[in-house]
Amino acid sequence: MADPRALASRxxxxxxxxxxxxxxxxxxxxxxxxxxxxxxxxxxxxxxxxADSVQTGRVRRARRLAPxxxxxxxxxxxxxxxxxxxxxxxxxxxxxxxxxxxxAAARILDLALQTLERVPPAxxxxxxxxxxxxxxxxxxxxxxxxxVSWWTGSRTFRGVAPPARLQAxxxxxxxxxxxxxRPLLELTPLAVDRDKLVGAVARMLERxxxxxxxxxxxxxxxxxWQRTTMxxxxxxxxxxxxxxxxxxxxxAEVDTVLGKATRALLAGxxxxxxxxxxxxxxxxxxxxxxxxxxxxxxxxxxxxxxGLGAVCATxxxxxxxxxxxxxxxxxxxxxxxxASPAAREASALLPADP
Amino acid sequence: xxxxxxxxxxxxxxxxxxxxxxxxxLGAKGLVLLPSIDRLVAFLAVxxxxxSLEDLMPSLTMNVVRSKLGTREITLEVAAESSDRMDRIAExxxxxxxxxxxxxxxxxxxxxxxxAPFGYDATELLATDAALLLYHDRFSQTYDVERAxxxxxLLLRLMPHVDPSTRxxxxxxxxxxxxGLGAALVHYLVRSRVEGEVGIAEWPPDSAFxxxxxxxxxxxxxxxxxxxxxxxxATPGITSFVPAxxxxxxxxxxxxxxxxxxxxxxxxxGVVLVRGRGDEPWVIPRLPPMGPLTAFARVELRTSPxxxxxxxxxxxxxxxxxxxxxxxxxxxxxxxxxxxxxxAQLPLLRRLAYALPRPTITxxxxxxxxxxxxxxxxxxxxxxxxxxFFVEVHPNLYVPAGxxxxxxxxxxxxxxxxxxxxxxxxFLGTDAHAVAVDEAAFxxxxxxxxxxxxxxxxxxxxxxxxxxxxxxxxxxxxIGMLPLRxxxxxxxxxx
Numbered sequence: 055m056a057d058p059r060a061l062a063s064r065x066x067x068x069x070x071x072x073x074x075x076x077x078x079x080x081x082x083x084x085x086x087x088x089x090x091x092x093x094x095x096x097x098x099x100x101x102x103x104x105a106d107s108v109q110t111g112r113v114r115r116a117r118r119l120a121p122x123x124x125x126x127x128x129x130x131x132x133x134x135x136x137x138x139x140x141x142x143x144x145x146x147x148x149x150x151x152x153x154x155x156x157x158a159a160a161r162i163l164d165l166a167l168q169t170l171e172r173v174p175p176a177x178x179x180x181x182x183x184x185x186x187x188x189x190x191x192x193x194x195x196x197x198x199x200x201x202v203s204w205w206t207g208s209r210t211f212r213g214v215a216p217p218a219r220l221q222a223x224x225x226x227x228x229x230x231x232x233x234x235x236r237p238l239l240e241l242t243p244l245a246v247d248r249d250k251l252v253g254a255v256a257r258m259l260e261r262x263x264x265x266x267x268x269x270x271x272x273x274x275x276x277x278x279w280q281r282t283t284m285x286x287x288x289x290x291x292x293x294x295x296x297x298x299x300x301x302x303x304x305x306a307e308v309d310t311v312l313g314k315a316t317r318a319l320l321a322g323x324x325x326x327x328x329x330x331x332x333x334x335x336x337x338x339x340x341x342x343x344x345x346x347x348x349x350x351x352x353x354x355x356x357x358x359x360x361g362l363g364a365v366c367a368t369x370x371x372x373x374x375x376x377x378x379x380x381x382x383x384x385x386x387x388x389x390x391x392x393a394s395p396a397a398r399e400a401s402a403l404l405p406a407d408p
Numbered sequence: 409x410x411x412x413x414x415x416x417x418x419x420x421x422x423x424x425x426x427x428x429x430x431x432x433x434l435g436a437k438g439l440v441l442l443p444s445i446d447r448l449v450a451f452l453a454v455x456x457x458x459x460s461l462e463d464l465m466p467s468l469t470m471n472v473v474r475s476k477l478g479t480r481e482i483t484l485e486v487a488a489e490s491s492d493r494m495d496r497i498a499e500x501x502x503x504x505x506x507x508x509x510x511x512x513x514x515x516x517x518x519x520x521x522x523x524a525p526f527g528y529d530a531t532e533l534l535a536t537d538a539a540l541l542l543y544h545d546r547f548s549q550t551y552d553v554e555r556a557x558x559x560x561x562l563l564l565r566l567m568p569h570v571d572p573s574t575r576x577x578x579x580x581x582x583x584x585x586x587x588g589l590g591a592a593l594v595h596y597l598v599r600s601r602v603e604g605e606v607g608i609a610e611w612p613p614d615s616a617f618x619x620x621x622x623x624x625x626x627x628x629x630x631x632x633x634x635x636x637x638x639x640x641x642a643t644p645g646i647t648s649f650v651p652a653x654x655x656x657x658x659x660x661x662x663x664x665x666x667x668x669x670x671x672x673x674x675x676x677x678g679v680v681l682v683r684g685r686g687d688e689p690w691v692i693p694r695l696p697p698m699g700p701l702t703a704f705a706r707v708e709l710r711t712s713p714x715x716x717x718x719x720x721x722x723x724x725x726x727x728x729x730x731x732x733x734x735x736x737x738x739x740x741x742x743x744x745x746x747x748x749x750x751x752a753q754l755p756l757l758r759r760l761a762y763a764l765p766r767p768t769i770t771x772x773x774x775x776x777x778x779x780x781x782x783x784x785x786x787x788x789x790x791x792x793x794x795x796x797f798f799v800e801v802h803p804n805l806y807v808p809a810g811x812x813x814x815x816x817x818x819x820x821x822x823x824x825x826x827x828x829x830x831x832x833x834x835f836l837g838t839d840a841h842a843v844a845v846d847e848a849a850f851x852x853x854x855x856x857x858x859x860x861x862x863x864x865x866x867x868x869x870x871x872x873x874x875x876x877x878x879x880x881x882x883x884x885x886x887i888g889m890l891p892l893r894x895x896x897x898x899x900x901x902x903x
Contacts, residue, residue, distance in 0.1 A: 056894050076878025080885055086895035149887045158891045168897055197882040213884030238882065 058092040059099035061085060062133070066100040066108075069140045070128065073188055074111040079195060081143040084162040087169040090137030094130035112187035118302070119264075119295045125184055132188055135173045135261055139189070141166035142254050146197075146238070148212045150245035159245035167254055173261045175282045179291045186264035192255075193272050196235040203230045239274050264292075268299035270315075271307040279319045279330055288329035297336060305341075306356055312337075313359030320403040331404070334359055335366030342367065342387035354396065361397025364388045365404065410517065410545045411531050412524035422530045422543070424512020432491040432520055433527030435511040437467075440497060441542060442482040442506040448557075449566060449665055450504040451484065456670035459496070461559075465672060470559065473540060473551035480554065483540065494519055509542055517543045560673040564689050568662035568682055574650050575641050575660045582657050583627040584609075584681065584690065586645040590625030591704075593646065597629070598705040600636070604629035607698035611690065624690075628698060649681050658682045730815055732825075732840045737812035742799065744788060744809045748835055748843075749795035750780040757781060757794055761857050768792065774856045775833075775849035782835065782845050783853065796838075804833045804847065811838060 068080040085093075105127070112125050128136070141162050150159035176182040197213045202220050204227045209220065221229050236242070239252055256275035259266040263282040270277035286292040300308050312334060319327050338360065367388055371381050391397060413420070413433050420426070420433060428434045442448045448470065455461070461468065467487035474480050488494050488510055498508035498519045509516035510527070520527035523545075530543040538550035585593045594606055604627055611622040632640060632648075640648040641660050649657035655674030658664050662684035674680050681690040749757050761769075768791040775782045783792060790797075798806035802819035805826070813822055813836070828834045832844040 072880065076880055078881045078883040080883045082885055083888060083893075084891060084895045087898035088896040089894070091898065143882065144887075146882075147884055147887050149884070150891070155887070155891070158887075161892055162895065165895060165897055172898055191877070191880055194880045195882050196880070197884065213882060 056083075056089065058089065058096035061089055062093045062096040063099045063101070065093060065133075065137060065140055066097075067104065069143070070136050070188065071104055071108045073136070073139075073191060074108045074115065076191075079143065081140050081147070084141050084144050084165065085137045085169075086141070086165050087172060090134045090169045091130075091172060093133040093137055094128070097128065097133065112184075115187045115190050116183050119186075119298045120183060122183075125187060128188070129181070129184070131173050131181075131261075132185060134169055135185065135258070136188060138166045138169035138173070138254075139192075139258060141169065142251070142258070143195075143238070145246050146241050146244060146251065148241075148243055148245075151243040152245075156245045160247070160250075163246045163250060163254060167257060170254070170257045170261060175261065176263060176286070179286065179289055179295065182262065182264040182286055182292065183295060185262040186268065189258070189262045189265045190268065192258075192265065193237070193269050195238045197238075197241055199234050199236055201230075201232045201234070204228060264295060264299065267296045268302070270300070270311045271303050277311045277315050279315050279327075284326070284329045287333045293329070293333055293336065296333060297340065300337070306353075308337075309356035309359040310353055311355075313355035313357070313362070316362060317355070317358055317403070320400075331362065331366045332370075334363035335370050338363030338367035338388060338391070339370065339384060342384045357394065357396035358400055360391050361394050362400035362404075364392035364394075365397050365401050368392050409530060409532055409548050410528040410543055413526040413529050415526065417526070417529075420529045421533065422511065422515050422517050423533075424515065425510070425517060425529065427526075428491050430491055431526050433510065433517065433529060434488050434491055434494065435516070436488060437511060437516075438486050438488040438494045438497055438519065439509040439511065439516045439540075439542070440484040440501045440506045441509065442484065442501070442504070445482060447504050447506055448482045448484065449562075451500055451506060452666045452671075454503055455497070455500045456667040460670040460672070462670070462672050463493075465559075468559065470557035470562075472554045472557060474554045475549055475551055476538075481551070482557070483551070491520075507542075507544060509544075514539065515541050515543070518545060559671065563664070563666055563668065563671060563673065564680065564682070564691075566665050567686050568658050568664045568684050570661065570684065571663035572661055574658070574663055575637060575648075577650055578631065580651050581627075581629045581632045581640065581660070582649040582651065582679065582681065583625075583629060583640055584647045584649070585625040585627065587623050587625065589643075589645045593625065593627070594701060594704045597627070597636075598701050600633070602629060602633060602636070602701065603631075604701045605698040606701055606704055607696035609690075609692050609696050626692070626696065626698070627701070647681075647683065652682070656680045656682065659684045732822075732836075733814045734808065734811045734836060734838050734840045735814050737810060739812065741797075741809045743801075744790060744797045745786055745800050746782065746784045746798040746806050746835070747789045747792060747795040748780060748782055748798065751778075753794055754781060757792075760792065760794060764792065769854045769857065770852075772853040773850040774853045775845045775851070776856070777843075777845060777849070779843060782833070782850070784833075784850060798835055804828070806833070806835045808836070808838050 064082060065085065068082060071077075072079045109125060109127065113123065116122055116125055145159045145163040145166065147159070150156060176185060199213070200211045200216050202209050202211065202216045204220065209216070216231065221231060223229070239248070239255065244251065252275045259269075259275070260280050260282050263280070263286040266277065266280065266283050267286070287296050312330075316327065316330050316334060319330055341360075341363075368385065371384055371388075376384070413427075413431075415431065418427070422433075422435075424435045425433050426435070440451065442451060452461075464486045467485070469485045471483050471485075472480055473483050486493075486497065494508065494510060498521070501508045502521075508519040510519045511517060515530065515533060517530050518524075518528045528543070528545065530548075534541050534548060534550060536550050539553050540551040542549050542551065583593075590606075590608075597604060606625060606627045608623055609626045611624070613619070613621055637648075640646055648660040650660050652658045652664060653667075653669035653671065653674065654676040655678055656668045657679060658668070659682065662682075664682055668674070668682075675693070678691070678693045678695060681692070683689055767787075768785065771787050772783050772785040772789070772792065774784075780795070783789060783795070785792070797809035799809045801807050801813075802823045805819060805823045805828075807813060817825070823834075826834055826836075826842055828842075828844055831847050833847050833850070835843045835845065837843065
């Protein structure tokens with residue numbers, strides 16, 4: 055097994071720091087579940103100056119959601135989480151896409167999933183925010199594939215810059231260079247099963263519920279209410295962070311995603327849906343206060359979410375001690391939405407006492 | 409043996425002898441018989457004084473001939489072509505003590521003279537195998553050719569005569585300097601702004617014991633300044649040559665007995681340098697590549713390169729022969745219109761600015777340099793009691809008050825010697841070093857006092873753009889030969 059200190063230094067420099075500060079993410083030799091658990095004690099091997107920059111970047115990221123001035127350095131769980139991310143990224147290495155190597159990529163992805171299993175769920179809102187500061191830009195990751203063609207041939211460079219010699223004398227050799235950024239889950243060729251890769255990313259998001267919600271409008275993996283995300287929005291502080299993070303996304307898309315996920319949640323009847331309903335209700339109230347509700351084009355899922363939110367908001371207005379004038383104004387704003395067919399459909403799905 | 413040819417005579421006895429259009433007896437060749445080499449040289453010297461040998465060269469042959477009695481004489485043969493040419497040759501031969509003949513192959517009869525205007529004809533030819541048979545009214549003689557004489561070799565063997573007047577001749581000079589002197593001579597000529605070209609010529613070693621060829625500097629100077637003539641003529645190791653024709657030059661102070669300009673025997677692509685004192689000539693078959701003198705000027709680098717500054721010292725030492733000195737003077741102060749405030753005293757100036765009267769501030773101008781502030785005020789600078797006061801001795805030239813310049817040259821001369829370009833204000837320090845300040849740098853003191861502190865342009869950006877994160881990129885690295893080496897599952901799984 056590699057030296058944990060060297061491994062920690064490499065992981066921090068090549069993956070963790072770029073995930074916060076930006077720049078090239080360079081996954082290297084796979085880490086594995088066993089080594090991942092030994093990284094946290096070796097964290098003192100990382101470059102102190104780089105660590106300071108990363109901490110500053112994490113605080114900056116966190117301050118978009120909460121007015122905090124400091125974050126703890128990476129915890130043991132976060133080291134393991136980032137090691138798992140490293141291995142997931144390494145499993146997408148196009149060099150594995152050959153007959154004798156695909157098995158290695160699948161093995162690495164399996165080990166990454168094993169590693170993720172060693173990461174406990176976020177115990178409190180602060181931990182969720184801390185993990186989010188590492189993974190907030192997960193879906194910004196993309197690999198640049200460059201197609202270079204010249205008068206006698208062409209070649210594709212995946213994730214590496216084409217050599218200058220191939221781009222020399224561009225006019226004489228009629229060189230054409232086309233760089234195409236490919237998001238993480240759209241990489242091709244892929245040596246591992248794409249669904250399995252998506253599942254690994256979903257498992258990772260499960261370990262960072264705030265990231266899961268803050269990126270709910272992503273294409274894949276599709277957002278669905280999980281135990282961890284429900285636990286986050288069940289708390290007042292967690293719900294506030296989630297509402298602030300959702301404000302940074304397109305309102306219509308968020309409504310669509312949350313409507314679909316909440317409809318599935320309500321249809322499942324297996325778990326308490328109260329935190330999700332509270333989130334929708336508070337979103338509806340916020341929209342009513344801002345008088346911007348339902349201003350964007352909608353679809354059935356979004357109308358469902360808005361209607362459900364309006365119903366829940368109406369319920370909230372009845373329970374809490376709102377000033378009478380304010381309550382009347384909000385009820386008037388929510389009235390059209392709560393009376394819509396989507397709201398009636400949502401009401402039918404609600405438990406007896408939401 | 410000879411008889412005079414009469415008018416309208418058509419029949420001649422001598423083979424190869426004919427009559428030209430004037431009726432003069434003329435063979436294909438003309439021949440001059442000279443008693444000795446020095447007569448030959450005299451003949452060439454006289455002939456070339458007025459005419460060129462160029463038209464004679466194709467047919468010119470010179471031989472040492474020997475008579476039956478064993479006496480050696482010199483013959484010079486040329487193509488006769490016309491009686492005009494032969495007349496000139498015969499007159500010249502007579503002048504130097506020679507005799508002119510004409511003929512075609514072996515039999516040559518005396519060329520015409522005053523006694524026989526149409527020439528002579530030999531009535532009785534000698535029957536002999538001799539190479540040359542000459543018929544004169546006083547003798548008939550046969551000769552055998554002993555050896556040929558080369559004109560070029562003859563010219564090079566002749567020692568030039570001493571003639572100091574050639575040193576005074578104006579015009580081009582070829583100067584040959586020994587290797588050790590060449591660089592210094594070139595530097596001297598460059599420094600004296602003498603135009604010319606310089607190259608290096610090589611000669612074979614003087615002896616077999618020398619490993620290296622002899623190299624000498626060859627300079628071509630179109631016009632040597634009169635003051636340098638003695639240097640070039642009298643310095644051992646430097647030899648000056650006066651061009652004496654295409655491809656030939658004679659050492660200054662000497663003159664070649666023959667006018668070399670009329671002897672086209674030297675290749676114009678090279679040069680033959682004829683030296684005096686009996687020294688062998690220097691022959692350069694092909695002129696070496698020559699470059700302008702300035703290209704060989706000595707290159708000197710400053711040992712302590714200084715950064716560019718607003719105020720720079722004027723390099724006056726090169727143009728002033730005597731080092732300039734600034735010495736204290738008891739003369740009364742006049743026209744004190746500038747002061748130099750060193751950086752250490754600038755805080756005092758700032759403090760003093762609050763106390764200065766408005767007229768003083770209005771009149772004064774200031775230039776801020778890294779050496780301090782230079783203040784000028786046409787009405788007098790005494791109102792600002794700071795720094796070193798300066799007297800304006802010449803427009804834009806200041807000397808410390810209470811000092812004077814030695815040698816006591818006129819201010820105009822001093823300004824010219826310092827050589828400051830227009831638009832520069834010179835301040836001469838007590839150490840005789842000058843500081844030049846661009847006149848444009850002087851701004852009104854009141855404006856300088858109220859100048860805002862230095863500011864920099866701040867480019868306003870949108871806050872979102874300023875907070876933008878650097879883009880994330882996934883880069884691919886090599887997976888190695890064993891991508892799973894050391895990659896292990898978690899311990900509890902293994903166990």
